[in-house]
Structures are given as structure tokens and as C-alpha cells.
Amino acid sequence: MKGTKLVEIKNISKIYHTLDGETRALDNISFDVNKGEIVTIVGPSGCGKSTILSIISGLMKPSSGEVFINGKKIEKPNKTIGYMFQSDHLFQWRTIMDNVLIGLEIQNKKNEENIKRVTRLLDTYGLEDFKHHFPNQLSGGMRQRVALIRTLAIEPELLLLDEPFSALDYQSRLAVSNDISGILKREQKTAIMVTHDIAEERWFKVLLL
């Protein structure tokens, strides 16, 4: 339900220790994300955007602070979180349909009902004629849409998007960012997206690090 808190980021700090010394990547960051909200984290290169996503996803531990999703503390990767990266990471030897089904296959949930749901997503978002094509037969923007549908296929409660448009040229980036925000809103998904491109920010609530 909209207005209900889904994610709570509480006083997160992260210090990386290397042979050259230490880097304070995040310093006491706190924010909440409500269900159905799409939040963008905007900031220059090196300000800690990827670090905060890795911590929210449970892939990395913070030096201090806590992340809660639905009131539950996140300490390791979790099936309720879907991750979409800069590059689409589609498997070139699998068709579009087989690519979007991969998460369900891994989770042993490739059943008739889920296949129907994924087919509906492909049909609704302009990929109905491309289900049996291979990724290299699609444009960069279409491939990003496929990558998003593959992430949605596992029905995550929260989507984390790490600069999902950065591999695209400027024109496609505007079109695809419009596209993706439309899909997320229509499917009533909650998402946190990081970007260094201020142009993408017009679609989302912005949080500057």
C-alpha cells in the first residue's frame, strides 16, 4: 500500500580500508522509501552511490548503521530485492523469453502461471514480436526493457537500479528512462535508482548525496 514504509536506511557509514589508507565512502546516511515510490540517488562519480546500493542489497556490510526492509534487518542478499545493472547482462545465446525466465528458473518457480505473467509483461511493453529473438537483434533500449522485465519476473518488492541508462546514447537515454519509469509506476513497484546524470532525475523524487 502506498504511504507505507518499505525501506529504512539508518545512519549508514562505510569506510573502505586499503593499503593506501582509508576512504570514507558514506558518512551517516539516512532515508526512507515508501511502497510505490521511485527514488533516485544523484551525485558525482565517487560519492558512494554504488556502495549504498550494495549495502541495501545485502551484498556488502556497512561499517555502521542498519538497513531494514519491511521492518526486517538486511544482512545478506535477499529474494525480495531485484538488481538491475548498468549493462543489461543478457545472455546472447538465450532468446528474450529464455532470458527473462532465468530468475524464475534459478528459483525453481518456472510454472505456467509465472510464464503467463512474464509473457504479459513482454506483450504489454512492446516486446511481443521479439520473444524468440536473440539479444543482439534488439536495440540497446529494448534490451534494457528486457533486463527490467527479467528483474520484475521474480516479483521483487524492491528494485535497485544502478545507472541503468548509462550505456545508451543521450536520445535513447531520455526515451528509455521515460519508458522504465512508466513501467515501474504502472506495475506499482518501489525502486531506488542511482545515476550521475541529472537529466534522468526529472522523473523521480531526488535525493542528493
Ligand SMILES: Nc1ncnc2c1ncn2[C@@H]1O[C@H](COP(=O)(O)OP(=O)(O)OP(=O)(O)O)[C@@H](O)[C@H]1O
Ligand atoms: N572496494 C573498494 N575499496 C576501496 N575503496 C573503494 C572500494 N569501492 C569503492 N571505493 C571508494 O569509495 C568511494 C565511493 O565509491 P562508489 O563506487 O560507491 O561511488 P559511485 O558514486 O558509485 O561512483 P561512480 O559514479 O563513479 O560509479 C570512492 O572514493 C571509491 O574510490
